[in-house]
Amino acid sequence: MFKDSFIILRKELKRMFTDRRLIFMLVILPLIMLPLMYSFMGKATKTRQSEISEYTSRIVVCTALGSEESTELFLTSLAALNTEVETINSQSIEETQERLTSKDVELLIVMPDNVDDRLLENEVFDLSFYHNSTADFSDFAFSQVELAFAAVSEAVVRERIIEGGMSEEILSVFTINESMPAESYDLATEGSIMGKIISMMMPFFIVIYLFANSMKVGLDSVAGEKERGTLAILLVNQVSRLSIVLGKMMSVMIAAIVGATSSAIGLKIASRYLIGMYSDTGEAIVEYTMTSTALLQFAIIVIPLAILISSLVLIVSTFAKNVKEGQGMIMPVYLAVMVMGVTTMQIGDTPPNWMRLAPLFNSLVVLKDIFMQTAVWGNILFAVATSLLVSAVLIFAILRMFNNERVLFRV
Amino acid sequence: MLRVENLSKQFKGSRGSSAKTVLAVNNLSFQCKPGEIYGLLGPNGAGKTTTLRCLSTLIKPTSGNVFIDSYNVLEHGKVFRSKIGFLTSDMKLDGYFTPDYMMNWFGRLNKMEDDVIQERKSKLFTDLQMTDFIHKKIDKLSTGMKQKTAVAISLIHDPDVIIFDEPTNGLDIVTSKAVTDFLVSRAEAGKIIIISTHNMTIAEKLCHRFGIIVEGEMKEEGTLSEIIEGSNWDNLEDVFFSYILPGGDHV
Incomplete structure (x- = not known):
């Protein structure tokens, strides 16, 4: 079963990484666009600020x-x-x-x-x-x-x-702390101060980048194949439908991770321009470095999160008649994920308990913890387990759709 | 041996239509022996493609069953798929890849070893006169070249049963001949071949047995001489039209 999934995955990856237009959209564009956009915004903000002060x-x-x-x-x-x-x-x-x-x-x-x-x-x-x-x-x-x-x-x-x-x-x-230098009374470590600023926005950016890049490939993956009539020829071969679903899901996940990595690098390059706009944030990104433990925790949480998001995109892609219908259907899901991202931006250091239990929310909260270097392994593993569990349920639902001729062929 | 027994397929009615269900295929039975080419004839919407889709495991029959030897389509879907090569006009290939790449890919999905794939590929490319364009992207190929590629891909695993829906539709006369000659050669090699078509000339020339389907029901079934003997007509085309044209004997 997995052998067939990898055969399908290899073809999808070959398509992805040899299609110049897709490579441009997935990898090159975020590397160029984010620095360009933020440099323009930073310059405009700075110019306006100096205009006003002068x-x-x-x-x-x-x-x-x-x-x-x-x-x-x-x-x-x-x-x-x-x-x-x-x-x-x-x-x-x-x-x-x-x-x-x-x-x-x-x-x-x-x-x-x-x-x-x-x-x-x-x-x-x-x-x-x-x-x-x-x-x-x-x-x-x-x-x-x-x-x-x-x-x-x-x-x-x-x-x-x-x-x-x-x-x-x-x-x-009375006065407060006037007799002490600042570094002696703020007992937070340097990493966590930077992490506090980063943790405000990075989980939001990560989930949005993963989702946006999943959409670039995922909607075409099934809905596009249905539209072009290329899915039926695959279904009459000796490959199981579970292998097809898994192969496609892995390709969407890889696209999401590659695209999100490219966007994150673009954001890092753009961070110097962010200084002009929001000085703390920009400096934090420029100076922030993750410890090896934080990097490991990051990888452990992001991969199941990417699987979950890819499965979400793939279920819409499977249900939709064509890519256009898929684009319309995915928008409410995208908005819901954005709202989740914004909500986690607003919460303080101690998120409510339900957030630690709710799938996707808990991954965002744990990402926040990781950036602040306060993540607990129990929370990480629980978030990973819920992401994988929900993904499994979604994959099961996609498989049901693949066995439903009304969904697959709209007959 | 392929046996279709009392096959029926019912779909839910489309939105806005008064009928809650549509009976696309109604109690269809026929059989086909190795070395035989069976022609399923019928006007548009008669149920030919639905029948072939049931045979290919793409859709499930509402009732009845299809057998290849001792295997049936309802219980042995995967075995069934290993024994059939199926192609319809609405099945397209990913235009981004070359015929050569797609042949390798489908070969691997059909659990074939690499050396067997190479051998099979080379035979199909020669038989279907494809060698000039196997490294060009499918998007860049003509309709005929694409059809030859689709035929080759559907037969990469050397299936016992070949099911083609309108195999010469939209092809020029040269490509059409290449495809029909190829089907004849496969039948001679002992394969079971089932095709659907509107083209009576091709059907008469190619098929050993025929089934005329109208509105999902089998109206005539047998060899050319059996069908003509039981009618007032002296050729297949006139028998066919007698079922579908206004004023026809059976309308």
């Missing part, structure tokens, strides 16, 4: 009666920022608000009346900040000025304390 914000300050002296205090703090300040009176507020909407200015600050006296009498007053949240520059000006004015507020409080004859130390009760 931009001279246009800020309008509306003065009020009895607030002349205090307004000067705020204007001085604005002068330290990269801003262009314009002062108006209350009659021009509406017009300035329209300018904000049309993005002609970034921020309008309206001073209340009698701030000078309220300051002297320690009375709290409210400043009105108008901005346009749909404009990046306005958002940036808002947060910048908010910080600058918080510093003004802190300075005034400090002055009041000193004037009251008290020490400014009254403002703080």
Whole structure:
């Protein structure tokens, strides 16, 4: 039986690795596309960030009666920022608000009346900040000025304390970790810090890459053969249908692993560009190295996961009348797997128990553990066992379909 | 000896059709001896292909059975497949590979040793005049070349029973002759051959016995002279049309 499966596998692999178009899609494209895509995105993000930080914000300050002296205090703090300040009176507020909407200015600050006296009498007053949240520059000006004015507020409080004859130390009760260097109080190992960042996203990427690459080959594997009429000639030969299913499943699994490896290498190359976008993530991928134990655990979990995903794709491919129908049918399954991937991105260090029990979920959670170097062999073996068990059930269902002439020939 | 006994095949009706089931083949019986070419004749939709698919193990009969010697199709599917070579017009080959590669591949799937495959390949390539194109991709071959390749592949394991559905359909006259001559030579070598066709000229020239199927039922069965003697006609074509044309004796 296995001999026949390997004969089928060899033909499928020959098809796969001598078809230039398929090789390009499976191996070359991820190696080129991911670095290209991330470098473009990284460059665009960096350019935008520097555009925003170098931009001279246009800020309008509306003065009020009895607030002349205090307004000067705020204007001085604005002068330290990269801003262009314009002062108006209350009659021009509406017009300035329209300018904000049309993005002609970034921020309008309206001073209340009698701030000078309220300051002297320690009375709290409210400043009105108008901005346009749909404009990046306005958002940036808002947060910048908010910080600058918080510093003004802190300075005034400090002055009041000193004037009251008290020490400014009254403002703080205690500090945390200021007497120690950072590396002495964070007891996480370097690997697990990097792994924490990697473990957030890599299980998601791995499951998506495995699924996407399974689809590239798996949908054509049975549905394509049905469509082209090449399956029937195989079925009238002396090969068992289980051998056909196993041969095809192994070829889809190999395609998934080859494609996912290529995508992972592409991601590693692309990681330097990710630094521009999400600095922690990029650095983590560049610097992260797996221990030999983690690599072994990774291989042990990924192969059954690839078998499970290949079986999922193959069951759809077997049921579908043709590749187009298969593509439509596989989408909900793909989306469900994506949701599982995203869910495991969101969970913390201790996933709920049901996740450790549910097939596919438990492989993703264990992958997370492996990247954080906290994986437990019991969890790994349980995830492997559930993946293989579900795969066996799926292969049994595919075999039933192969023996069902209504599914196979749509008669 | 191949024996078809009371073979029936019923399909579920397609969506939107009023009939819940369709009886594609109804209680069909015939037999065929070694060295004989049996022609299954019938218009489109008569049930010829369904009958041949039941014989090839691709689909299961609803009732009845098919025997090759002491083996039956319901219980000995794998043995059955080792004894038959089956080809229909809707069975295609993977165009990415060459005839030579596909012959090796199917040979291995049929549990043949490499030296036996080489020997068998060389004979089939010569008999079917294929040597010029065995290393070209199947996608690049003409219809006739593809048909010859399909014939060769279906016979790689030297089966006792050869079942071909419309073997000359769509072929030019030269390729058609090459295929029919080859079938005659196989019959002379003691193989059982069953073909389905609409082409009465080919049928008359090639077959020793005939079965005329209309709407899944066997209307006439026997040698050419037996069929003509029992009818008002003097040739097979007229007998055939008498079953299917409006105004025909049996319509």
